[in-house]
Amino acid sequence: MKRSAPLLLRRAVKRAAELIIILIILSFLVFALMYAAPGDPAEKRLTSQGIVVTKEILQAERERLGLLRPFFVRYGEWLGSIARGDFGVSFKDDMPVAGKLAAGLKNTLILSSLSLLISLAAALPLGIVSAVRQDGPADHLIRVVSFVGNSLPNFLISVLLMYFFCIRLKLLPVIASGNLRGLLLPALSLAIPLASRFVRQIRSELIGELQEEYVTGLRARGVRERYVIWKNVLYNSLGHIVTMAALAVGTLMGGSVVIETVFRWPGIGKLVMDSINARDYPVIMGFVLIMGTIYMGVNLLADVIAGILDPRILNTQK
Amino acid sequence: MKIKRSVSDQRKKQRYRIIAASAAAVILIAVALLAPMLSPNDPYRTNSAIIRHAPCAAYPFGTDNLGRCVLSRVLMGARTTIAVTFFLVAVSFVIGTAIGLLCGYYGGRIDDLLMRVADIMLAFPQMVIAIAVAGILGGGIAGAMTALGITMWTGFARLSRSHARTLRGMPYIQAALLSGKSGPYIMLHHILPNVLEPLLTNALTQIGTTMIGISGLSFLGLGIVPPQAEWGSMISESRAYIQIAPWAVLFPALATILTILVFNYLGDAVMEYRMAERHT
Numbered sequence: 001m002k003r004s005a006p007l008l009l010r011r012a013v014k015r016a017a018e019l020i021i022i023l024i025i026l027s028f029l030v031f032a033l034m035y036a037a038p039g040d041p042a043e044k045r046l047t048s049q050g051i052v053v054t055k056e057i058l059q060a061e062r063e064r065l066g067l068l069r070p071f072f073v074r075y076g077e078w079l080g081s082i083a084r085g086d087f088g089v090s091f092k093d094d095m096p097v098a099g100k101l102a103a104g105l106k107n108t109l110i111l112s113s114l115s116l117l118i119s120l121a122a123a124l125p126l127g128i129v130s131a132v133r134q135d136g137p138a139d140h141l142i143r144v145v146s147f148v149g150n151s152l153p154n155f156l157i158s159v160l161l162m163y164f165f166c167i168r169l170k171l172l173p174v175i176a177s178g179n180l181r182g183l184l185l186p187a188l189s190l191a192i193p194l195a196s197r198f199v200r201q202i203r204s205e206l207i208g209e210l211q212e213e214y215v216t217g218l219r220a221r222g223v224r225e226r227y228v229i230w231k232n233v234l235y236n237s238l239g240h241i242v243t244m245a246a247l248a249v250g251t252l253m254g255g256s257v258v259i260e261t262v263f264r265w266p267g268i269g270k271l272v273m274d275s276i277n278a279r280d281y282p283v284i285m286g287f288v289l290i291m292g293t294i295y296m297g298v299n300l301l302a303d304v305i306a307g308i309l310d311p312r313i314l315n316t317q318k
Numbered sequence: 319m320k321i322k323r324s325v326s327d328q329r330k331k332q333r334y335r336i337i338a339a340s341a342a343a344v345i346l347i348a349v350a351l352l353a354p355m356l357s358p359n360d361p362y363r364t365n366s367a368i369i370r371h372a373p374c375a376a377y378p379f380g381t382d383n384l385g386r387c388v389l390s391r392v393l394m395g396a397r398t399t400i401a402v403t404f405f406l407v408a409v410s411f412v413i414g415t416a417i418g419l420l421c422g423y424y425g426g427r428i429d430d431l432l433m434r435v436a437d438i439m440l441a442f443p444q445m446v447i448a449i450a451v452a453g454i455l456g457g458g459i460a461g462a463m464t465a466l467g468i469t470m471w472t473g474f475a476r477l478s479r480s481h482a483r484t485l486r487g488m489p490y491i492q493a494a495l496l497s498g499k500s501g502p503y504i505m506l507h508h509i510l511p512n513v514l515e516p517l518l519t520n521a522l523t524q525i526g527t528t529m530i531g532i533s534g535l536s537f538l539g540l541g542i543v544p545p546q547a548e549w550g551s552m553i554s555e556s557r558a559y560i561q562i563a564p565w566a567v568l569f570p571a572l573a574t575i576l577t578i579l580v581f582n583y584l585g586d587a588v589m590e591y592r593m594a595e596r597h598t
Binding site (some may be wrong): 019022025026030033034037147148150151152153154155156159160162163167249250251253254255257258261262272273276277281284287288291292295296 | 437438441442443444445446447448449450451453454455456526530533534537538539540550553554557560561564567568571574575578579582583586
């Protein structure tokens with residue numbers, strides 16, 4: 001432990017530096033893609049305001065939005081202001097993008113953390129039972145259910161849940177409101193495929209761990225099975241479980257775009273869909289960068305935690 | 319103590335699973351190919367007289383908001399989904415493998431650069447990239463395929479690269495080099511055949527994921543756009559009147575679930591078979 005701590009720190013600093021480089025490259029790619037994208041935001045903006053578009057008005061609007069300046073000038077300015085936390089103003093309504101993103105992010109965070117919590121709470125016991133009672137009836141049932149759950153696209157789950165619970169049974173509201181009742185279906189739509197994937201991952205991780213020689217050693221010495229599983233096997237797998245949960249954050253980000261659109265939950269996913277439809281480029285660019293930063297940050301943090309929990313992981317990385 | 323099932327019995331069972339899953343997949347592909355012949359009605363003909371008609375003899379799955387036959391559209395949708403998925407996986411396979419082989423075999427600066435690009439792609443949630451790219455490109459089949467393909471090639475590239483790197487040092491490759499074979503020849507004739515099996519397994523497991531991605535993007539209006547029949551966009555279109563005509567949502571949903579289940583099961587079965595092979 002003493003020797004691994006500085007190694008861990010070095011790794012973390014190196015990863016953080018890499019993260020910044022990756023983000024800069026990414027910002028360039030996103031910007032280039034926006035630049036080359038079809039559709040004219042100036043025209044879209046004018047028509048959405050009900051203005052009859054003439055050549056002069058269009059040109060003036062493009063000038064005003066700064067769409068006419070050279071590519072690298074625009075990229076440089078954009079990157080510079082982002083570094084100061086300024087994501088520019090929305091093409092749609094001139095509101096600052098940073099404020100819009102922050103408001104959406106808060107709601108998305110509520111929904112995503114609820115889903116992650118549900119997923120872990122369901123998947124941990126099921127995965128453990130499945131691994132410990134391998135090839136038993138419970139394991140078979142859990143494997144079938146998690147296989148099916150893992151194959152379901154979340155938009156489908158959301159539509160089906162909505163149909164059965166809101167329309168057929170009339171138990172829950174169709175549009176997600178702030179309270180727990182309204183959040184239940186969107187959270188479940190995200191959690192069902194995620195929990196299923198977790199169960200599969202936890203099961204195979206634990207089965208692998210149970211085959212380690214130290215487990216045989218402990219059993220041979222007459223250590224109680226429950227003790228072996230809870231104090232040794234599970235503890236040793238904790239690092240991998242943390243990594244697994246961190247990677248799932250990426251899945252949640254993609255999924256929340258779909259689910260928030262279906263349930264009209266005012267999160268960052270719904271915001272980006274609205275912005276895509278309005279060709280509101282500053283918001284889309286901000287979304288990609290924020291999501292990228294959070295995802296990479298969470299994974300960096302998870303790697304550090306996993307490294308502390310299980311120093312063996314450090315030896316397998318790179 | 320539980321008596322362990324004998325290894326050969328287990329292998330036989332695994333083989334049966336693969337055969338059963340393959341048979342189901344072949345049936346689905348056949349349905350997709352024969353869709354125009356199997357459809358009882360024209361999937362694109364609208365008919366204002368029979369809007370949102372419940373399932374009946376002439377329209378076994380009912381009709382949608384424009385009076386189109388849902389069964390015919392589900393069948394044609396199989397064609398769209400399966401064709402787009404296979405095409406996309408195949409293209410990612412070829413491009414990724416080519417990049418991986420070149421990087422692994424030659425190494426050097428190109429290897430560093432391309433693997434860095436792959437790292438960047440993997441450092442990022444796939445669906446977020448896909449939604450942003452498809453959104454910026456403005457929807458459509460080509461946009462959705464680009465959006466998903468941008469990250470998919472990396473899997474094939476990494477796999478073939480790592481194999482090419484280990485195989486490069488093998489004596490038989492040295493022998494081929496000494497007998498005057500060129501780099502591309504060696505890659506195609508001596509390395510590729512040895513990498514093909516893991517690559518094909520990877521391709522198989524990508525099919526289900528790709529279907530989920532394509533239908534998800536279409537559901538958001540960023541993939542295949544109406545009137546072209548595709549399950550995701552059909553569900554999205556019919557969602558608004560699910561209360562009146564649930565069949566227009568439920569049948570495409572069932573088709574999607576069934577298809578993804580079959581291909582995922584096939585992928586799982588093959589993976590398990592190969593894993594067991596490595597252990598014995």
